[in-house]
Amino acid sequence: MTSINVLTVNMHMGFSLLNRRFVLPELREAIRGVSADMVFLQEVLGEHAHHARRHADWPAGPQYEFLADSLWTQFAYGRNAVYPHGHHGNALLSKFPIASHENRDVSVRGHEQRGLLHAIVRVPDTRGDGHEVDVHTICVHLGLRESHRQKQIGLLCDVISTQIPHEAPLIVAGDFNDWRARGHRLLRRCGLVEAFEHAHGRVARTFPSRWPTLPVDRIYLRHARVTEARVLSSRPWSHLSDHVPLLARIAL
Numbered sequence: 001m002t003s004i005n006v007l008t009v010n011m012h013m014g015f016s017l018l019n020r021r022f023v024l025p026e027l028r029e030a031i032r033g034v035s036a037d038m039v040f041l042q043e044v045l046g047e048h049a050h051h052a053r054r055h056a057d058w059p060a061g062p063q064y065e066f067l068a069d070s071l072w073t074q075f076a077y078g079r080n081a082v083y084p085h086g087h088h089g090n091a092l093l094s095k096f097p098i099a100s101h102e103n104r105d106v107s108v109r110g111h112e113q114r115g116l117l118h119a120i121v122r123v124p125d126t127r128g129d130g131h132e133v134d135v136h137t138i139c140v141h142l143g144l145r146e147s148h149r150q151k152q153i154g155l156l157c158d159v160i161s162t163q164i165p166h167e168a169p170l171i172v173a174g175d176f177n178d179w180r181a182r183g184h185r186l187l188r189r190c191g192l193v194e195a196f197e198h199a200h201g202r203v204a205r206t207f208p209s210r211w212p213t214l215p216v217d218r219i220y221l222r223h224a225r226v227t228e229a230r231v232l233s234s235r236p237w238s239h240l241s242d243h244v245p246l247l248a249r250i251a252l
Helices: 024-032 051-055 063-068 147-162 184-190 194-198
Strands: 003-010 038-048 073-082 086-094 098-105 117-122 132-141 170-175 219-224 227-229 248-250
Touching: 003 132, 003 170, 003 219, 024 063, 038 132, 038 170, 063 073, 063 086, 063 219, 073 098, 073 194, 073 219, 073 227, 086 132, 117 147, 132 147, 170 248, 184 219, 184 248, 194 219, 194 227, 194 248, 219 248
Parallel strands: 003 038, 132 170
Antiparallel strands: 003 248, 038 086, 073 086, 073 117, 098 117, 117 132, 170 219, 227 248
């Protein structure tokens, strides 16, 4: 049986709660310390000319490349929001080969720009016979309005049912902004199991980072099983974003 560690975090573009400090270098060290095989990132900057001028330790390249460094040799980026001074979106860091990736626009016209980053990751089988498992992953950041989320979850479920082989392992993780858990019921109808609900009886509270009270971040699975699930709510995590991360051990 092959097991992998999965981390998801809305990284708030590398800034702490209320944008008080630029913490990207500290965030990289914290992520490196949890031995994650795949990292699902939301609100990651591909480019931001204004911030680059203001902060001496701003990375020369995209934030996801800075975070990947030499530990996660594979990464994929889905650009969601574009503006004159830069762009941001979702990203996946992986220790395993990323065979393909596609960013699907699920924005509601005239409102927040949102996307689903769908990647296929080839995970080696631990039996050592050279066999690989194609794991489908979707990094999610949904809208703030309930009506938008309902439409976006409908599009997500359509991708799952029509674009992903039914027998393939699937991990869907990210910021669902679903604090009322109305979308959670829809996702369960799509055949997904939420890792923290399965392990602990309820979805995890992840926002705001200093006093997590709202369950907005999730890790959903299909044809995979959670063996351990933790909310990383203590220091340094509580000071590295406005969300705290979720870490899960997943058996394929």
